[in-house]
Amino acid sequence: MAVPMNVTEKLAILADAAKYDASCSSSGGKGRNSLKSGGIGSTEGMGICHAYAPDGRCISLLKILLTNFCVYDCVYCVNRRSSNVPRARFTVEEVVDLTLAFYRRNYIEGLFLSSGIIQSPDYTMEQLVRVARTLRTEHRFAGYIHLKTIPDAAPELIDAAGRWADRLSINVEMPTEGGLKSLAPEKDLGDIRSAMGRLRLSIDEAKAEKKAPRFAPAGQSTQMIVGADAASDRDVLTASTNLYTNYHLRRVYYSAFSPIPDASKILPLKPPPLVREHRLYQADWLMRFYGFDADEIAPPGDDGMLSLDMDPKLAWALRHRERFPVDVNRASREMLLRVPGLGVKTVDKLIAMRAHRRVRYDDLVRLRVPVKKVAPFVETVDHRPRGDRDTPLLRRDLREPAQPDLFG
Amino acid sequence: MLAVTLDDPSDLDAWRAKARSLLLADVDPADVEWRAGAGGGLFGSDDAVPPPRRTTVPGVPRAFLGLAGTVLAHRDPRRHATLYRMLWRIAHGERELLRIATDGDVAWAHACARQVSRDMHKMKAFVRFREVRLGEDTVYVAWFEPEHDIVPAVAPFFVRRFTGMHWSLLTPSRSAHWDGATLAIGPGADRADAPTEDALEDLWRTYYASIFNPARLKVDAMRREMPVKYWKNLPEARLIPELVRDALPRMQAMVEKQPTVPKKKVTPLQKAAVDAPEGSIAALRRRARDCRACDLWKPATQTVFGAGPSDARIVVIGEQPGDQEDLAGKPFVGPAGKLFDRALEEAGIDRSALYVTNAVKHFKFEPRGKVRLHKRANAEEQAACRPWLAAEIERIRPSGIVCMGAMAAQGVFGSSFRLMAQRGQWLETPDGRRAMATVHPSYLLRLPDHDAREAGFADFVHDLKLMHAVLR
Known part of the structure; x- marks a missing residue:
């Protein structure tokens, strides 16, 4: 290693590495503000989009990885261990300072922190928790915090994450187990579901009892990558229905697989049309607010794909x-x-x-x-x-x- | 024509006071000319409002005042007259006016309110503070150009959010200042009063450029939400033309580039080996985790295997896991489990001495919106699961087996077993083991009346006490 990287260089790498996570929501949860604490930060139910990038996506949170070093080798992921992308790693303090500096200038609603897995799931999760805890306890930061949760991390670490974060999320990654096995060989559907189950129990418990310690008041969400494997829209919507029912997710995000630098050979050459992702969001909306179920939207029998040319x-x-x-x-x-x-x-x-x-x-x-x-x-x-x-x-x-x- | 002047044309209380006196005097909306500006100034003084003709104004729906407050912040000079006409109509028999969304006045007012709300929302979003050091003090100052007169309405948001900072919001028509204790709304300011840069803006632009995905260019979507009129005060906006121009070439380069050979050697994560000697309960649990002998695993979270010491003297068998057990991965933790715990306590039995499991190891349910309704496993599913239970019993070799509910009892004693007739006694099973059956705690939860529940619970505890003979 030559000259150590400065924060700007790290930010360029670690924001670039985080942009494939679609969620930037800062909604949900109870309102809170800083009038009593004298610190900074508030959430008022509906999140605010502070800027829009030319990809039309809202920029609400400082969305970064703590590091893009990773021991996993998920084919679709730009940060997989066999990829040749440049690597960087923030310190806990750097993330804390960056979040506060951006927040004070009203650039962001808060932080969405994720990370590649380094050393071990527990080690990585512990670092993420430290960022959130430092913001909350040392800086009286009341802005929004979303932490990506590592399914294999120890339950105590997940409890701590829920204590400081507004939202936790675990990505299911692929609509079907077959897709997960072939594209994310080190991840396991059973681990993911069981971690989501534990999260739901903790969230329910905190909600049911006033005196229970705070636990992720803005709930949990997840993301599925669409178009990297052969799963049909019907597979996608069936998987979503199951996730909403079982784990009471606030949102399932669909991310049309998008070309990444240094792509693996296993991936499809062409990305799916973005309109497919759009139709899936419309369908998801119909299931959550309009009383439709997946069978009505993508009936069994045909190819299981939504029409691209009509909603x-x-x-x-x-x-x-x-x-x-x-x-x-x-x-x-x-x-x-x-x-x-x-x-x-x-x-x-x-x-x-x-x-x-x-x-x-x-x-x-x-x-x-x-x-x-x-x-x-x-x-x-x-x-x-x-x-x-x-x-x-x-x-x-x-x-x-x-x-x-x-x-x- | 009666001329009415409002000093602060956006202030709800001022408008409301005038409107009220006009209404009391029965002044027809068509006869009022509303003017904005300092009273007695440019337009001459107000005409005197005639004396009241009535003593009360009919109650005005709260929703109307909320709407009026928002509409008054709009720049449209017709707002005072329109709101007064709406008030007049509400007071003259159209009590439900606001519910007619397609009425001309209502639609107009709602459209104005929407524009004001959007302006407020965009101000919360697009204000960019710049840091200014004034001796010891650090102040954050922003220049913003809202479309409507929204500073008094938006400023409290900034107080709630930036309580611990000192800041000033400057706009052409008003300003707001917070010194950590008091909010002051002042006159308009000039762009030159605000700082022109902040050292951190380069870092923010780095973030903006890096979070953008060139493979998903959607410029119209961006413009819709971040209209060009705001760009001049957004430090990141100057990057947009370049990002848009380079997106396509960047994307094509990515697609055309051949996949590279991985150079770096990063050792894959070694999952800690599970300490589960062949033939142990732990090894069995590990294997059951991936069981697909029937389809119940598909929508479920996980296999809910038995829990307890592998040398337990008693194995307790329930029927099948429920919603909570499915999420937690442990048997008897939901409502039935809580009742079971209470009954054990009453019977003086320590649950941690028991190995507790279920006849069927996956939760079977029917989704109803966000609720998962429990469904009984069918004979096929029960049969598919039987080898696991047999293996658990085989490994543990308990001195006694307690079956809770018919499904468990028939699995152990055979299908001719009659639970209510044969419960509460140690019997010998067809394969020569000592076993006893009782009701399932969820049966007690389903009993309709309180007395039956109490009696059922007492019987259940009575049955459980039979375990002492084996535990001793």
């Missing part, structure tokens, strides 16, 4: 023309939520309004719903859908022209 709710509605048109003045909230183009907010406005007067077609226009998409599926006092458009015709009229995918 999954519209695709469902076209497969179920018998459920439409829906009478906006009478339908249940559940059914209104299933109308293509109607979102939760619009549905609630319509329901509030129809208690006082009949909803007309013009109301939909004024609510600025996408009428072209909504009209074939609803009726109002003065509107019934044209009866002459069969499903193929409607499909042709409503599909979104494929976005020219920049690199697709």
Whole structure:
């Protein structure tokens, strides 16, 4: 080693290495501020995006790795031990200082700290915990902290992580066990699930008892890489359903596999279209807030892939023309939520309004719903859908022209 | 036409006081001209509001005041008149006005409120403090150009967040200052009053450039959330043109580059060998971890194997793990487990002397939203799991087996065993072992009335006490 690296050089390497983790959320958890402590930091439920990069992603947290040295060799990962990328390692103090300096200038909501595994899972986890503990106890820092959790680390270390962090996350990495085995041979689905199970128990316990020590009040989340293996969208959504049900995750993040420097030969040559990731997020949203389940969105039988040229709710509605048109003045909230183009907010406005007067077609226009998409599926006092458009015709009229995918 | 002037056109209390007196005097909204600016200044003095014609104003929905407070921060000069017209309509029979989202006034007010909220949100996001050293003191100063008159509404957020700092927020129309104890809202400032740089901004730009993924260029998405009008006060924004221009070549270079041969030798992590001699319970547990003899493993978290000393004199067998056991990986830790613990305590038995396990080692459930409903394992699944239980008993060689519930009892005594008729006595099993059956604690949890539960619990404890004969 020649000259020791300065913080700028380390930051360039260790932020670059962290950018494949999609989550930058700083939402969730109880509000808190610094009025009493006289320190700095607050969280008020909804996170704030302090900047946007030209990839359209929000920059909310200082998202870095403590180090990108790693003893694992996960094929899709830029930091795998056989990769030739430059390596760096922050000290605990450097991360603490950087977080505080950025926070004071209002660049960030807090810290999302992850790390390659060095020496052992316990050693690495202990370093991550030290950063969080130092921020909280020595600097009265009340901003958001998200710690990546290492499934094999000792339970005491995970307890400590939950004590200081707002959110913990363990990446499931691949939608299927086969994918995990072939691309992340040193990781084990059983270990990951059992660690998520323990996290859920600790989070539930802290929530149930007021006097229980704080434990990750903003819950746990995870990430799946999409398009690096052969898993279908149906596989992805089935895996998500299981994760939401079993471990009460706040979010499952889908990260379209993206080309990395110094890629391994095993990986696909071309990345999946970004719109696939977008459709998966839409489907995920439908499962969490619109009462759909995975079987409805990606029915068994066909190839298990979502249409790229229309959103999954519209695709469902076209497969179920018998459920439409829906009478906006009478339908249940559940059914209104299933109308293509109607979102939760619009549905609630319509329901509030129809208690006082009949909803007309013009109301939909004024609510600025996408009428072209909504009209074939609803009726109002003065509107019934044209009866002459069969499903193929409607499909042709409503599909979104494929976005020219920049690199697709 | 009646002219009404507001000194501070964004202040809710001032507008509210005027609106109230107008409403009491029954002044029609069409007859009011609202003016902003120092009273008695540019526009001449206010017209006198006529005397009240009524003594009370009908109650105004709280939601309206909330909405009005936000709308008043908007720059649109029509806001005072529109809000007064809405108030008038609410007071004149349209109590539910706010629920008609498509009404012209309501839609207009909501649109204004949305713009103000967005402006406030963007101010919280895009203010960039610069550090200034003033002797001993360090002050953080920011220059920001909001679209609406939002400083008084946003400043408390900065107080809550940056309590431990001294800071000033400067905008063209107002400023806010916090000295660690008091928030002061002052007049507008000039860009030249704010510092022009901060040593840390280079580091921040390094971060901004490094976190960007050139393989996912989506410039429109960025512009939508971070409109260009804010860029001039964002130190990182100057990098954007270059990052966008270089993205495609960088990405192509990555794709075209042949994978390299790994040069560095990093020893893979050696997982600590599990100390589990062949034939031990620990080795059995290790093997059961990967059991796929039936499909129950698929949606479950883990195999829930037995727990307790490998030389226990008694093996207790339950039916199958539940939600909590599945998450914890240990038998009898959920509600049924807690009841079991209480019964053992009452019976004077130390659980740590027992080896506690289940007939079926995976949780079977049906998902219902976020809840996992317990389902009974079918005969096939029970059969698939039987070798594990047999092996546990084989290794431990207990002097007595306690079966809780029919599934466990029939597994041990055979399918003709009748639990309620034959419970609570030591019997010999078909393969010559000493065993006893009792109810499963979850059966007690399901009993509907309190008395039945109490009686059932007492019987359960009574049965468990039979273990003393074997433990002694």
